[in-house]
Amino acid sequence: MTFALSEEQQMLKDSVDRFVAQDYGFDVRRALAESDLGYSAGNWKTFAELGWLSVPFAEENGGFGGSLRDVATMTEALGRGLVTEPFVPCLVLAGRLVEILGSAEQRQTILPPVIAGETQLALAHAERRAAGNLACVGCTVQADGDGFLISGEKQLVLNGPSADLLLVSARSGGAERDRQGVELFVVDAHADGIRRRDYPTIDGLRAADITFDRVRVDGTARLGDPDTSIDAIEAVIDEAIIACCAEAIGVMEVLVRDTVEYARTRKQFGTPIGKFQALQHRMVEMFVAHEQSRALLLQVIGEFPAGGAAARRAASAIKVHVSRSARLIGEESIQIHGGMGTTDELHIGHYVKRLLALEALFGGTDYHLDRYAALID
Amino acid sequence: MSEQPEIDYEAFREEVRAFLATHLPDDIREATRLTASMFPHMPTAIAWQKILHRQGWAAPHWPVEFGGPGWDLHQQMIFREEQDLAGAPSTIMQGLFMCGPVLMGHGTKAQQEYYLPRLLSAEHIWCQGYSEPASGSDLASLKMSAVPDGDDYILNGSKIWTSNAHEASHMFLLVRTSTEGRPQQGITFLLLEMDTPGITVEPIINLNGVQEQNQVFFDDVRVPQANRVGAENDGWTVAKYLLEFERSMSYAAPLKKRLRQIRRSASEEVAADGTPLIDDRVFRRKLAEAEINARAFIATEMRVNEETAAGGSPGPAASVLKIAGADARQALDKLWLQTVGLNGVPLQPEALVPGNNVASLVPDHALTAMATWLDDRSTTIAGGSAEVQRSIVAKAVLGL
Numbered sequence: 001m002t003f004a005l006s007e008e009q010q011m012l013k014d015s016v017d018r019f020v021a022q023d024y025g026f027d028v029r030r031a032l033a034e035s036d037l038g039y040s041a042g043n044w045k046t047f048a049e050l051g052w053l054s055v056p057f058a059e060e061n062g063g064f065g066g067s068l069r070d071v072a073t074m075t076e077a078l079g080r081g082l083v084t085e086p087f088v089p090c091l092v093l094a095g096r097l098v099e100i101l102g103s104a105e106q107r108q109t110i111l112p113p114v115i116a117g118e119t120q121l122a123l124a125h126a127e128r129r130a131a132g133n134l135a136c137v138g139c140t141v142q143a144d145g146d147g148f149l150i151s152g153e154k155q156l157v158l159n160g161p162s163a164d165l166l167l168v169s170a171r172s173g174g175a176e177r178d179r180q181g182v183e184l185f186v187v188d189a190h191a192d193g194i195r196r197r198d199y200p201t202i203d204g205l206r207a208a209d210i211t212f213d214r215v216r217v218d219g220t221a222r223l224g225d226p227d228t229s230i231d232a233i234e235a236v237i238d239e240a241i242i243a244c245c246a247e248a249i250g251v252m253e254v255l256v257r258d259t260v261e262y263a264r265t266r267k268q269f270g271t272p273i274g275k276f277q278a279l280q281h282r283m284v285e286m287f288v289a290h291e292q293s294r295a296l297l298l299q300v301i302g303e304f305p306a307g308g309a310a311a312r313r314a315a316s317a318i319k320v321h322v323s324r325s326a327r328l329i330g331e332e333s334i335q336i337h338g339g340m341g342t343t344d345e346l347h348i349g350h351y352v353k354r355l356l357a358l359e360a361l362f363g364g365t366d367y368h369l370d371r372y373a374a375l376i377d
Numbered sequence: 378m379s380e381q382p383e384i385d386y387e388a389f390r391e392e393v394r395a396f397l398a399t400h401l402p403d404d405i406r407e408a409t410r411l412t413a414s415m416f417p418h419m420p421t422a423i424a425w426q427k428i429l430h431r432q433g434w435a436a437p438h439w440p441v442e443f444g445g446p447g448w449d450l451h452q453q454m455i456f457r458e459e460q461d462l463a464g465a466p467s468t469i470m471q472g473l474f475m476c477g478p479v480l481m482g483h484g485t486k487a488q489q490e491y492y493l494p495r496l497l498s499a500e501h502i503w504c505q506g507y508s509e510p511a512s513g514s515d516l517a518s519l520k521m522s523a524v525p526d527g528d529d530y531i532l533n534g535s536k537i538w539t540s541n542a543h544e545a546s547h548m549f550l551l552v553r554t555s556t557e558g559r560p561q562q563g564i565t566f567l568l569l570e571m572d573t574p575g576i577t578v579e580p581i582i583n584l585n586g587v588q589e590q591n592q593v594f595f596d597d598v599r600v601p602q603a604n605r606v607g608a609e610n611d612g613w614t615v616a617k618y619l620l621e622f623e624r625s626m627s628y629a630a631p632l633k634k635r636l637r638q639i640r641r642s643a644s645e646e647v648a649a650d651g652t653p654l655i656d657d658r659v660f661r662r663k664l665a666e667a668e669i670n671a672r673a674f675i676a677t678e679m680r681v682n683e684e685t686a687a688g689g690s691p692g693p694a695a696s697v698l699k700i701a702g703a704d705a706r707q708a709l710d711k712l713w714l715q716t717v718g719l720n721g722v723p724l725q726p727e728a729l730v731p732g733n734n735v736a737s738l739v740p741d742h743a744l745t746a747m748a749t750w751l752d753d754r755s756t757t758i759a760g761g762s763a764e765v766q767r768s769i770v771a772k773a774v775l776g777l
Contacts, residue, residue, distance in 0.1 A: 003680040004687065260775045272777075280771035281764065287775060288697045292673040299676035317669045366662075372669065373661035 003298045009073045015050060016074055020081030026347045029082055033204030033350075037162065039085040047085065048117030056091050057099055061111045068239060069301050072246035079250025082347075082354055084205055086122075089159035090114065092243045094121035094167050096236045101184060101224030110165065110186065122163035122189075124154040124210055125233060132363030134234050135179045139212065141170035147218040150185060153211050158361075160208030161198040163189045168212065169233065172226065182230045184223040191215050203354040235307070238315035241362050242304070245297055245322040248358045251351050252290045252326060255333040258348065259283060262337055279336060286332050289325035296321050309375050316372040323365040326355040390455050397463040400428055406464040408731035413748030414589055415631070415756070417466035418731055419502070419544040425466050426499040435497050436473050443481055443489070444497050450682045457630050467630075471541065472496045472503040474626050476549045479566070479619045483607045492568070504571075506536040506550025506593065507616075513538075514765040516551075517560040517613065521595065523552035523567065525602065530554075530567065532575075532598040538759070542578050542591040545571055555610050566612035568604040575599070584751040586726050628702030629675040635709040635749075636671060639664065642716045642742045654716065667712050674705045696770045703756040703763060710750045717743035721750075 005013060023043070032040055047053050056071050057063025064070075071092060078087060091114070098110050098121070113119040130136035139152025150170045157166070166187045174181030187194070193215035198208045224232060260283055263274030273279055300314035330352040334341035337348050359365070408421040429435045437453045439445030448456065461467075468474065477496050480489050495501040512519040521534030532552060542548065548569050555563030571578075575598035581590040607615040643655040643664065654660050678698060714721050720743035728737045729748060737744060757763040771777045 003683050260777065264777060274771075274775075274777040277768060277771075280775075280777050281767040283775055283777065284700070284767040284770045287770065288701050291697045292677050292701060295677035295680040296669075296673040299672070299679065317672060320666070320669050321673050369662050369665050369669075370658070373658070373665035376661060376664060376668065 003295070005073065009070055012055070012070060013073050013077050016052070016077035017080070019046075019050075020077065020083065024081040024083060026082075026350075029084065029204075030350075033084055033200075038200060038204065038206035039162075043085050044117050047087075048115065052087075053091060053117055054115045056096055057111060057115060061099055061107050062115050063099075063111075068242055068304050069298075071239075071243050072297065072301060075243045076246040076250040076253075079247035079354075080254050082251065082254075082351060086120070086159035086162065086205070088240055088243050088247070089123065090121045090163075092240045093158070093236060094123040094163075094165075096239060097123060097167055097184065097232060098186075098223065100232050100236065101229065106186065106220075106223065119164045120159060120162045121165050121167065122157050122159040122208075124157045124160065124166045124168045124187075126155050126157075127153065128155050129176070132367035133177055134237060134363075135182060135230055136177050137169050137171045137182050138176055139168065139170040141172050141183055141185065144216060147216055148185065148221065150187065150212045150215045150217065153209065155209055156201075157208045157210050159206065160189075160196060160210060161206045165189060166194075166210070167223065169229070170212075179230045180227070182233070183226045184229045184233070185217050185221045186223055187212075187215060187217055187221065191217070201357055203357040204350065205357070235311070237362050238311055239304075241315045241319050242297070242301060244358050244361060245293075245318045248322050248326050248355055249290065249294050249297060251354050251358075252286075252293070252329045255329050255348065255351050255355075256283070256286050256290050259286065259333045259336050266338075273336075282332055283336065286329045289328050293318075293322050293325045313372055313375045316368040316375070319363070319368040320365055320372065323359045323368075326359055330355045384449065384452065386451060386455060389452055390459060393456055393459045394463075396432065396434075397459060397465065400432070401425070401463055401465050402428075404732065405466060409464050409466045411729045411731055411745065412466070413585065413729065413745040414587070414752045415467070416540055416589055417469060419469070419541060421731065422466040422469050423499045423502065426469060430498050435499070436477065438474075439477065439497075440481070443477070443493055450686045454627070454679075454682070457627055458633065461630055461634050469499070469502065469541075470626060471505050471545070471549075472499075472501065475505060475619055476503045476547075476568075479549065479606060479615060482618050483566075483615050487603075488568070488606065501547050502541070502545045503547045503549060504539050504542045504545035506539055506542075506548045508536065508538045510535060510537050510592075514762045516616075516761075517564070519551055519553060519564065521550075521552050523554050523565060523600070525554075526599075528602055529599045530565075530602060530605075532567075532569075532595040532600060534595055536593045536595075537590075538581070539578075539591045539593050540589055542571070542593050543580060543588065547571060548593070549606070551612050551616060554612075561613040563610050564612040564616070565609050566606040566615040567600055568606060569598070569600045573598055573600065584754065585748045586724075587748075589752075627678065628698055628706070629678045632671045632674060632702075632705055632709060635706065635713060636668060638742070638746075639667070639709065639713045639716055642713060642746065645740060645742050646716060646718065646720075660716075663712060663715075667709055670708060671705050674701050677701065696774050699760070700763060700766050700770065706753055706756050710753045713746050714750045717746040721747040 051064060054064040055066035055074060059065040075087065095114050098107060114121055127136060127138055129138065139150060141148050141150050150168055152170060166189050168185050168187050169182055171181050172183050193213040195211040196208045201207050263279060263283065264272055266273050297318050300318045303310045303314040333348050334352060340346050341348050405421040405425050408418040412418050426435050433446050436445050437448050437456050441447040477493060480492055507516060509519050509521060523530040523532050536550060548571055550567055551564050552567055553563050554565040557563060575596045577594040579592045580588040581592060583589055643660060644653055646654040648654050648657040681698060720739040723738040725738050727733055727735050
């Protein structure tokens with residue numbers, strides 16, 4: 001494996017960095033987060049034109065054929081800008097599930113408009129009682145003639161408010177936490193029987209709680225083979241964990257950089273507070289945590305192609321490490337910024353809130369510690 | 378990075394393995410098993426270095442022109458890993474990692490031709506004379522005087538925390554040749570023979586009950602000026618150059634070894650309910666946490682190595698190695714000690730002497746857990762305390 005970026009990755013990184021520097025100042029970001037949509041439809045169109053939306057997908061599906069490292073390179077750069085556009089929810093989660101599980105026809109129908117920026121997707125999988133357990137699906141599905149009826153509730157559907165199509169997991173058999181019996185369906189977000197409650201999340205993004213009341217889909221709506229859906233969901237969420245950890249590493253980079261810069265300039269008792277050893281050592285801890293998280297991320301990405309237990313262990317390892325680093329860096333950034341760190345006005349708190357949301361997504365720290373522990377030989 | 382012919386790393390690993398299987402004697406392996414220290418058991422480490430030297434492998438990280446095997450960093454890592462797995466002693470670092478590279482970079486041709494071959498063959502064993510009783514982390518405040526007299530310097534003063542001084546034939550050291558200017562400006566780098574008249578070595582017994590450290594006293598000790606490395610009063614430059622090479626030492630290798638020791642102990646110890654500790658959920662969570670931290674460190678070291686090999690500066694990541702490596706190591710030591718429980722308590726130093734015939738009070742897996750914990754206290758103190766390291770990073774890397 002190699003830690004250095006390839007030429008192509010460097011170009012992707014430069015491209016996103018340029019966008020963030022030119023078009024995504026913190027005031028712009030704040031206005032987008034407070035807008036109705038929560039992001040800019042114009043930006044999304046630009047992403048499509050720049051080819052960014054095609055990166056996670058294979059060439060045969062109209063994509064760029066990017067690797068997980070390519071995706072992580074982009075999300076890390078997006079993290080530095082605290083970008084709210086739904087890159088991971090639409091593409092890395094829902095889009096990739098269609099790519100992995102979909103029939104040729106489903107892929108040909110669904111993915112090109114996604115890559116063109118015309119269709120928004122969302123994965124409706126998480127439920128209130130899951131506590132990180134991906135097999136926990138209480139939503140049900142039953143046959144209805146040549147179609148199906150879906151009922152139940154989904155929590156925190158990322159990008160739910162903007163989605164044109166929902167990928168919904170539902171159970172056709174087995175108990176609430178059985179891996180068997182979980183199936184996936186492509187559902188029109190505006191179908192009869194869907195009730196959506198939209199809300200902003202703590203980090204300025206958008207999500208929805210969605211209730212399905214005997215929502216009818218036809219026979220072609222089923223995505224993939226019922227026996228393997230849960231494995232695909234797990235594999236895709238592990239990829240999303242990598243993408244989100246990379247994003248968190250971008251967020252942390254800004255926090256470490258700006259906290260150090262603040263400590264260099266803020267004076268108290270006649271001297272920059274960065275001269276105080278008690279603060280210096282704490283900022284070194286932040287720096288060390290960030291450097292190690294980044295090295296571990298790049299290393300575990302190298303283990304992903306092996307799949308199976310290696311990939312699961314890799315995802316859990318980085319989730320735990322990044323969550324720990326994010327806590328340390330987030331809390332210290334606010335503390336070292338003093339009173340200003342506690343304000344809505346300064347960007348610091350917003351970066352920290354993004355870290356808090358990322359930490360909670362896809363299973364918390366203890367969940368992934370246990371998952372990793374179960375995979376120790 | 379220049380394109381080298383493709384190296385078959387798996388074949389290389391097999392070659393190293395085959396060599397270790399046939400050339401590593403049982404008594405050396407046994408001495409290593411009983412060693413808790415970061416320094417190897419000297420008599421067997423010398424014997425092992427001689428065996429490696431005959432193969433041309435004594436200094437994996439040295440350039441070919443000075444007797445190295447010409448391995449890249451990944452091969453060096455494989456070699457180190459396989460050595461550890463086979464139970465071979467760690468490298469005698471003061472010579473091969475410190476003095477050797479300094480002579481390559483700053484020594485005269487005569488010094489290189491005389492010392493380097495003897496260093497490789499383990500004919501000369503080196504110790505490092507840096508710290509003094511009043512100069513620990515604040516190394517530049519050192520006071521040991523060296524006064525020119527004819528072709529010699531006359532040395533008076535004392536060095537302390539001199540690891541392996543009682544087993545070494547030579548010492549490289551920093552002395553004060555001037556009190557003008559900044560403290561760093563009056564320091565000179567010298568080489569000397571330990572049997573020079575006027576040198577006295579007094580043992581310092583560590584928490585393990587073992588003599589590893591020493592205090593060395595100098596009473597009108599004559600050292601030829603020809604033994605100076607670099608210019609007079611320019612020893613600080615040489616010392617800093619040495620620090621860069623200390624980076625060639627792997628902090629990751631001991632972590633991997635410690636994780637194996639913990640797993641082995643956990644599979645032999647039991648939890649309160651009588652089941653193997655390794656199956657206990659709370660223990661596994663702790664092990665997972667420790668392993669993830671260790672992996673993050675190992676990845677950081679790999680990344681720094683890769684950047685260095687590519688000819689670039691290792692950058693800020695390099696500075697985190699010493700801080701994070703020491704922390705990760707102590708965290709694993711703590712977990713290991715918790716894992717062996719009461720088996721850490723019996724005091725039986727004779728059971729740790731290589732070649733002993735005593736019946737051990739505790740199972741093999743637990744033999745060195747306490748001694749390791751005690752010995753590794755020094756990882757956050759030696760070579761600049763953890764606090765000094767953090768202050769250096771704050772200043773040099775973060776610009777505070």
